[in-house]
């Protein structure tokens with residue numbers, strides 16, 4: 001078992017579409033983890049997201065607390081140290097903090113006014129260029145995630161464009177993460193979990209700690225390839241593909257030196273109905289909307305603690 005490195009240019013340039021789709025399909029069935037290089041997202045943009053994240057995490061607690069995610073019904077804002085346990089069975093809280101940006105809508109959007117699930121406005125710290133950088137990155141990562149679904153649809157023998165209407169206004173979340181140095185090695189950076197959505201695009205700063213546990217195997221380190229995304233299949237796509245693709249458990253060990261990462265979780269539109277894709281056989285799971293599925297998973301992750 002290994003984690004392959006796939007070159008997106010083989011698909012995007014049209015030079016080796018069939019070969020890329022075959023390799024991608026194999027990875028999605030094996031561990032659901034692969035690295036993607038040649039993605040075309042500018043290094044400078046990635047650098048800027050890290051820098052804006054650093055600037056935010058360095059702000060005083062009181063300022064960050066005004067953006068607390070626990071007061072936000074739409075999964076946006078700041079998740080402080082000790083607010084989350086990705087492994088909700090471990091009794092251990094994750095040693096990390098994070099900031100979430102969701103699908104951006106104006107305050108007067110009718111869905112926002114009606115309070116539809118996951119249809120909220122983003123909340124922003126007062127940091128020059130923060131909003132603009134995050135939204136530019138959000139759009140670039142979304143385009144790549146949608147592109148990957150074009151390749152999934154070829155691999156799964158779906159009609160061209162099958163996934164597009166499910167990702168027209170998706171519940172995608174951009175999340176910048178900061179893991180403090182933990183030289184004591186105690187606890188966990190991010191507890192063992194599978195991701196909830198369709199696909200996750202993860203960029204790290206190269207500090208180690210991310211591990212994956214293939215089915216029937218032991219924990220292995222995810223290799224770092226500079227500039228490449230770590231991409232993994234989430235539970236929603238596993239369910240949607242009727243278990244043809246797999247999501248795999250992963251975790252982040254407490255790092256010796258401070259570690260940062262940028263996760264982009266691509267979930268479908270809230271009202272997308274997730275039911276076994278055509279041609280995948282008898283459905284193993286009942287149909288569920290994207291919003292109901294994501295909500296059920298998020299509720300398990302956050303503690304019911306009140307905001308202090």
Ligand SMILES: O=C(O)CCC(=O)C(=O)O
Nearest residue numbers: 177190204210252261263
């Ligand atoms: O920070 C990382 O490297 C991975 C984080 C992760 O797996 C998650 O937030 O779902």
Ligand SMILES: [Fe+2]
Nearest residue numbers: 193194195250
């Ligand atoms: Fe994850």
